[in-house]
Amino acid sequence: MRRSTEAPRASVSKDSASNYRGTALCWYAAPHGVAASHRQREHTLGITFVQKSDLSRPRPDARRALVLAGGAISGGSFKLGGLAALNRYLTNTKVTDFDIYMGISAGAFLAAPIAAGIEPEELVEAVVGEPGKISRFKLFDFYHPNWREFLQRPAYLVRDAVAFAPAMWLRLARAVPRTLPAMRKRALDFMADPSFETAEAVVVPYLTEVAKHRSTKRYGYLPSGLFDNSKIEAYIRHNLERNGLPNSFRQLKLLRGKSLYIGATNIDTAQGVVFGHDEDNSVTISEAVQASTAIPGFFRPARVGPPGREQDYVDAAVRKTANISTAVHHGAELVICYNPFRPIVNYRHRLASGDRSSLSDLGMPVIINQAFRTLLHSRLRLGIEKLRIDESFRGDVILVEPTETDARFFAMNPVAFWERGAAAEHGFQSVKQSLAKHDHTLAKILAAYGIGVDVNAIGDTLRVPEEARRERAAASDEDRRAGKPRLRLVAGGRR
Structure with a gap:
C-alpha cells in the first residue's frame, strides 16, 4: 500500500479543539519548527499523539520505549489483547524488541516477561487459562488470602x-x-x-x-489487606527461571540489552520508587512486580528488599498512572504507552427515552469506578500535557486507550478474575480498530523510527481458550440470577 508523505494536519476549529465532548482522542501534533503555542489538537478515537519530532529526518537508531499503565486483572488482560494486536501490526519489529520498558501495577506484571522476550500471545494463553512457555496464572495466584x-x-x-x-x-x-x-x-x-x-x-x-x-x-x-500478592512474585520468578531468563535488572540488561523499569510506592515515605538496572536495583524483578501490584486494601503491602533493610510498598498507581517521564528521562524518543483505565463519557443529555442512563442510578460501585478512573486519567493527561510543552523533548508519544464511550470495558470489574478472557478479546478488538483508524498517522510516525506496519496483518480475532469463555458465561448467568443491573449508557448520542 502506498503511503503519503504529507504531514498530518488537524483540521478542527479553535472551539472544537478546546471542547472534549463527543470524542475520544486528543492529538497534539507539532511539526518541526512550529511553536508550541501554534500546535493544533484533534479529538478522535482511542489514540493520543504527541508528535514533536521532525519526521523528515528518520532516526532508526533512536531509543524506543513501551510504557504499560495499571489496570488490575481485567485491565491487564485488556492490555494483553491490545498488545497482541499491536504485535501483529508491527512488521519488522515486535513489542519484545523495544529498548526501554516501564511497568506500573498490572503493567509491571506484563512488562517483566515482555522485556525478557515473552510474546504477548504467549502471555494471553497463560493468563486466560492455557499454559505454554508460561505456566497458567491460577485463581489463587491472584486471590491468595492473607x-x-x-x-x-x-x-x-x-x-x-x-x-x-x-x-x-x-x-x-x-x-x-x-x-x-x-x-x-x-x-x-x-x-x-x-x-x-x-x-x-x-x-x-x-x-x-x-x-x-x-x-x-x-x-x-x-x-493490612484482604489478600497476599506473594504468589504473584512466585509466579513471575518461577516462569523466568523455567525459561532460563534472568530475574535481575542488571542481568537482563547484560543478556538482552533491555532496560526494564518498574514503579512502586513506599508506604512509609509516600514516595514513588523506580526499580531498574540503573535505578534502585536492591530487589529482584519478581519482587519489584510484587511491590508494584500491591493494590492498597486488596493486597497487603509487599515487604521486599535486602535482609534487614526491607521496605513496605504498595501499588505504583498511588503515585503515578504510567510514569512516561521515566522512559523519557532514560533517553526514549519514541514512547508507546498503553493505559486501559479512563473514565467513560455518558451523553445522558442526548437520550430521548426515559430509560435509566445516569451513572448515579447504577449505584456506589459504578460511581467509585468512575471517580477512580477519572483520578488516574487526569494525572496521565497532565503528564502528556507537560511533555507537549516541554521544549527539551523532541520525540513522539503514542498513547493507546479505550474509547471514552466503551461501556463494555467500563462495566468489567477490575479485580474480577473471570473477566480476563473477555477483557483480552475486547482489548484486541479495541486496539485493532484504533490502529486501523489511525493507520496513516501511525505509519508516518513509526516509519521515522524504522518501524514498518501492516493493518491487514492484525487478523480478525484473538484466540482465547474455551475455559475462559465458560468462566465468563457462568459469571454472567450468576449476575442475571442475582438481578444485577446492566450498564446502559449513551455513547455519542446513540444507544
Whole structure:
C-alpha cells in the first residue's frame, strides 16, 4: 500500500479543539519548527499523539520505549489483547524488541516477561487459562488470602486485651495518691451540685490515665489487606527461571540489552520508587512486580528488599498512572504507552427515552469506578500535557486507550478474575480498530523510527481458550440470577 508523505494536519476549529465532548482522542501534533503555542489538537478515537519530532529526518537508531499503565486483572488482560494486536501490526519489529520498558501495577506484571522476550500471545494463553512457555496464572495466584495476618493479628488483640486490664488498674492505683486532694474536692462539688459538668470533672482525670495506656496499635489489629500478592512474585520468578531468563535488572540488561523499569510506592515515605538496572536495583524483578501490584486494601503491602533493610510498598498507581517521564528521562524518543483505565463519557443529555442512563442510578460501585478512573486519567493527561510543552523533548508519544464511550470495558470489574478472557478479546478488538483508524498517522510516525506496519496483518480475532469463555458465561448467568443491573449508557448520542 502506498503511503503519503504529507504531514498530518488537524483540521478542527479553535472551539472544537478546546471542547472534549463527543470524542475520544486528543492529538497534539507539532511539526518541526512550529511553536508550541501554534500546535493544533484533534479529538478522535482511542489514540493520543504527541508528535514533536521532525519526521523528515528518520532516526532508526533512536531509543524506543513501551510504557504499560495499571489496570488490575481485567485491565491487564485488556492490555494483553491490545498488545497482541499491536504485535501483529508491527512488521519488522515486535513489542519484545523495544529498548526501554516501564511497568506500573498490572503493567509491571506484563512488562517483566515482555522485556525478557515473552510474546504477548504467549502471555494471553497463560493468563486466560492455557499454559505454554508460561505456566497458567491460577485463581489463587491472584486471590491468595492473607492467612497470616488474619490469624496472627486477632491473636495479638487477645494477648494485649488480657494484659490491658491489670495494667490499667495498676496505673489508676498509682494515680490516686497524686490526685487524691483534688479529686476529694471535685467529689464534694458533685455531691453538692450533681450535674454533667461536676460529674465530668470527677471522671475525666481517670479516663485520661486510662487513655495514656491505650494501645498505640488501635487499627493495627486489623489485617493490612484482604489478600497476599506473594504468589504473584512466585509466579513471575518461577516462569523466568523455567525459561532460563534472568530475574535481575542488571542481568537482563547484560543478556538482552533491555532496560526494564518498574514503579512502586513506599508506604512509609509516600514516595514513588523506580526499580531498574540503573535505578534502585536492591530487589529482584519478581519482587519489584510484587511491590508494584500491591493494590492498597486488596493486597497487603509487599515487604521486599535486602535482609534487614526491607521496605513496605504498595501499588505504583498511588503515585503515578504510567510514569512516561521515566522512559523519557532514560533517553526514549519514541514512547508507546498503553493505559486501559479512563473514565467513560455518558451523553445522558442526548437520550430521548426515559430509560435509566445516569451513572448515579447504577449505584456506589459504578460511581467509585468512575471517580477512580477519572483520578488516574487526569494525572496521565497532565503528564502528556507537560511533555507537549516541554521544549527539551523532541520525540513522539503514542498513547493507546479505550474509547471514552466503551461501556463494555467500563462495566468489567477490575479485580474480577473471570473477566480476563473477555477483557483480552475486547482489548484486541479495541486496539485493532484504533490502529486501523489511525493507520496513516501511525505509519508516518513509526516509519521515522524504522518501524514498518501492516493493518491487514492484525487478523480478525484473538484466540482465547474455551475455559475462559465458560468462566465468563457462568459469571454472567450468576449476575442475571442475582438481578444485577446492566450498564446502559449513551455513547455519542446513540444507544
